[in-house]
Amino acid sequence: MSFPDSKNAPPRITSTAELARHVGLARTTVSRVLNRQPGLKPSTIERVQKAIAETGFTPNAFATLLKGKGTSSVGICMENLLTPPLLRKLATLQRQLRGQGYTSLIEVYAPGESRTILRHFLSMRVEAVVFIGHFDAGELEARIRELLRHRVVHLVIDHHGIPHANTVTLDRAQAMRKMMDHLLALGHRSFGLLGIPLDHPSHLERIHGIRAALAAQGLDLQASARSFDAQCVRAQDFEFGHALARQFLALKQPPTAYVALNDEIAIGAMRAFQEDGLAIPRDVSVTGFNNQDICTMMAPPLTTVDQQIEPTIKAAMQVLMSHLRNGLPSRPILRTIPPEVIIRQSTGRAAR
């Protein structure tokens, strides 16, 4: 009763054969008990189950899964395990997959190692592979081709624009469009972009949205929006935003509204403005992206874009389950999730 010290601890049993020997039954009989097959005397069922409870026997999953066709597992490849929105997606996806009877294999991406990770997933015979986050485009495309060749269901969450890839992603153009509409309605006409370069391909979508909103008001992107990204190295986002804001403050006529790549950068900029004696939102407006918990913890609370994680994962599950049940689609699926602008107190009417 009291291990681990006691000498008469129950024996370690690692196979149904050993368990059968232990209870004095045939291996097949034990197997029948484990799989709830009919035609067994209640007394023997109970005898086996008691032995299982005592010894804590667990059937070898490898032998079971070797035989059965479906492993009921999906591989999840994460960009990293530190960015809050990525983790919220992982957490809810993992929970929902479990609810559908699927086990998750989680691996973390490292540059150049995506092939190793995918081979691991394939050798574990996962039924689907999900990528969450942003990756090297060439690498990711190569992995998708591999998955297509192996007829394994796949899905990319967030990273947008991979050919042949089934994708669920936030509509970042629409997000920027809505945010800019909000700022334009408040009277702002000159904008500072924080961490969003005007020409970099990875942020093209956001720029499109910004340009569209400006164009609707007869404004030109180059004339009314400015970006200082080349000047500052991006290490810690908070310091990055802080440094970017100081660049803008050195201008003769700084913009009145600032749109940041993410919440941390926005908060770093807010700090820089406040240190300079400016009041938010009286003198300048600042917006973030992601709607992390810190947004409400700021003074003033940060206006930002919500990623709509629940709908995103819901759509992801729909795509996954549909493909797992009905087979691969003939053409790649693209589902864009409409974002939502969360207006708080960091944005207000333009000063002049």
Added chain:
Amino acid sequence: MSFPDSKNAPPRITSTAELARHVGLARTTVSRVLNRQPGLKPSTIERVQKAIAETGFTPNAFATLLKGKGTSSVGICMENLLTPPLLRKLATLQRQLRGQGYTSLIEVYAPGESRTILRHFLSMRVEAVVFIGHFDAGELEARIRELLRHRVVHLVIDHHGIPHANTVTLDRAQAMRKMMDHLLALGHRSFGLLGIPLDHPSHLERIHGIRAALAAQGLDLQASARSFDAQCVRAQDFEFGHALARQFLALKQPPTAYVALNDEIAIGAMRAFQEDGLAIPRDVSVTGFNNQDICTMMAPPLTTVDQQIEPTIKAAMQVLMSHLRNGLPSRPILRTIPPEVIIRQSTGRAAR
């Protein structure tokens, strides 16, 4: 060359037998190539490897692991996937395990499901199980007993006080002791505890540290420290800290220094004090716990306790590797990690 549309795509191959048929060799020969056995002509080796590259064949891990004794995998049971410090531990542990050739199986704890999770780990024949975070003590103890019985290496990170469990944990008593020494040296003599009840068993260790620091100055815990935990429900930590601080502000003589359970609560309290017109650290001092990124993003930056995650995981890996190589220890291992107080600008000399 251009699938998935092309008709002459390479065939799907799922076993060495099929691969052998495909290249016109014997299955055993293919197997020998895969396992780098000697005595093969270089030309045939290359022929097989070319076929593997073309078809993307991956040997079935279940069959391999069914035969081989060691699975080189460890199960990691997480309290949740949302708390930043837990995730930093997971991320670094996972990276280091991979560096040692181990695969991680990650599962998320849910009350009452720990048994299911452990059975999954055991059926996957993991070589070790790691728990990260705080769990139901009774449940965790039962799981540890199960692991001991199965002679599976285990380790508990954070949760302290489980009998027979190998544990690596931050010395929370010492953390509170150091923090209180810092505040006492600044002249503070009356303290508010935020989220740390005076009598709750789960926070006993911290209270010990606080009491020890007070006793060294001839002060009594009950007389000089106060906690309002029962009055407020704890949902979001930030709002919780905010509400707790308001309780203290309603007192005739509020404390001058506040020690919070974690950073979020501390920040909520800071906000409440600042809204009330108090300056930090001129009028009140506030301290947090965890040293999350947000600490440096506050105005003023938050004095807090650093969890020393790198040393923690380093110690964890030492324990794990030692037990994996040399077998289980006769007595449970307990390694406590000395914390470090990070002094920033949210603490200063007592006003009166």
Added chain:
DNA sequence: ACGATTTCCGGACAGGTGTCCGCGTCAAGC
């Protein structure tokens, strides 16, 4: 006590891989 029925045994196979071993084959050396 006998037949009918329930219950269990034990052999067999499949699933994919790693490994061992005897044997056939082919080419090179003499």
Added chain:
DNA sequence: GCTTGACGCGGACACCTGTCCGGAAATCGT
């Protein structure tokens, strides 16, 4: 042309489980 290697073939076994099936044994009813 013969011997000697080098090399590949293919059968066999082990790992563990799930399942089928014929036969043996125990149990039950009468």
